Amino acid sequence: MTAPARTTRDSAELIAAEEPVLAHNYHPLPVVVARAEGAWVEDVEGRRYLDMLAGYSALNFGHRHPDLVDAAHRQLDRLTLTSRAFHNDRLALFAERLAALTGQDMVLPMNTGAEAVESGIKVARKWAYDVKGVPADRATIVVAAENFHGRTTTIVSFSTDEVARGGFGPFTPGFRVVPYNDLAALEAAVDETTAAVLIEPIQGEAGVVIPDDGYLAGVRELTRRAGCLFIADEIQSGLGRTGRTLAVEHEDVVPDVVLLGKALGGGIVPVSAVVARREVLGVLHPGEHGSTFGGNPLAAAVGTAVVGLLEGGEFQRRAAELGVVLRDGLSELTGKGVAGFRARGLWAGVDVDPAIGTGREISERLMREGVLVKDTHGSTIRLAPPLTVTEEELRTALGSLEKVLARG
Known part of the structure; x- marks a missing residue:
């Protein structure tokens, strides 16, 4: 046989x-x-x-996780995608609860962590031109050495990891790299063209590098004095990982912009977001930024369930x-x-x-x-x-x- x-x-x-x-x-x-x-x-x-x-x-x-799988199953039986050409019945609740969880006003929904970072960069530059008054095409963003914010062309432009960076030039201008955990170097790099300081509250890819006590509070105060934005990349460190909802909470710091991803999708669908003060995200107007899948009903349903798991602490x-x-x-x-x-x-x-x-x-x-x-x-x-x-x-x-x- x-x-x-x-x-x-x-x-x-x-x-x-x-x-x-x-x-x-x-x-x-x-x-x-x-x-x-x-x-x-x-x-x-x-x-x-x-x-x-x-x-x-x-x-x-x-x-x-049963709550997240259940949310996904229930939404799969109703509606998965509309694009942002139309409204959907799940997005408002997701944005309301995520904004409340993070202490911010508005949400820009995207899909991947790298998209959230790219979106944050665009928003910071637009804010610098429209609100701060930086001359056109001169906005700068200060970042930290040994950072990991993703692997798109713009993001690797300010990476110090040659494995991620080598062979992918020419690179996007407009970034200044300073040592992590060094407030003096950060202050020296910030000037009237600075749109934002973009850092990870804890550097994950670098080996879970935790800054000295007071560093994040110092970044917050420095950016406030300089009139630029503090963008915290909480894509790995946020949503409960460090014992707080956000890692910046260990120093009672509230950034102007928080970047989220990874856990926001519950391991089921890619979900990311830029959450920020109204006067920051308010610089975007129709047609200036978008994503076909960003804020889709399935992602919003799962994301809302994730927020629900975190709301009780x-x-x-x-x-x-x-x-x-x-x-x-x-x-x-x-x-x-x-x-x-x-x-x-x-x-x-x-x-x-x-x-x-x-x-x-x-x-x-x-x-x-x-x-x-x-x-x-x-x-x-x-x-x-x-x-x-x-x-x-x-x-x-x-x-x-x-x-x-x-x-x-």
Whole structure:
């Protein structure tokens, strides 16, 4: 009897099948995820892994959170897209509740984080010309070295990462780069042409770099004195990750503009937004900016459900409380393979002793232990579990890290 034809491919076959047909712009870990729920994912062979990356914070509420899946299902049965040529019945509620959650007035809905950053740049320049009175085409934006705001042509123009930047010129002018966490350098770079200062309250891709206490408050005061905008890129740091709704809240700072993305879509659909004061977003007029999918009914329904999860503060509290467990666990490993770490809430950059391995090698070893993390520069790995992770799951991940480090 002839054996039935195989209808599925295993992990090795699927990885090999990608090679000739997918652009090589990523170097993923060799795991092929087929199913997921909560803080766990499962590969095509049925092996389970604890997800300690959470889609770079896009999965703050875990995989397939029931409230978010339900919101998506209900909206799929009604309406998914109208474009912004027409109004839809979900958008006003999303904008009202997101503005209230973030303490801002208005919302510009987009799709991806990079789109939110690009939109924020455009809004800042328009504000500089229309409100501040900067001469045409002379507006500047001050940014921080080691930043990560996305990979579009304009954004890599002010990146200091040569891997992201090299080979993609000519670059967009109008940006000044200063060291992160350096108020004196920032003040020296700001002048009458400055439209905005754009920074991450915590630099994620750089290795979860947390500025000194007072830095964010100093940026707020400096921009206020200089008459320019403070734009906080909270795409990774926002929406509960650090134990507060926004990372700037750790210093009681209210920026003029906040950029959101990743977790705003609940890991279901891409949703991003620029939220800002009315006098800032009010500079936009019909035809000056747009997005076919930005603010679509499906995105608005899921985004509203995400805001609903955050309005009660439960996830912010979980991140703060479990963040103590994460920090204490990493402290115990310091000197035992961990050379240093930076943590706030459920987010940590962990510097491993280079003699033990690179960040990629440590990530691969953890994968074999059933824990998924992601490396960044050198021997640094990032930990960003879903905010739904349990204390037991978090301790399991820390135990696996201890085991990997002990093997050297």
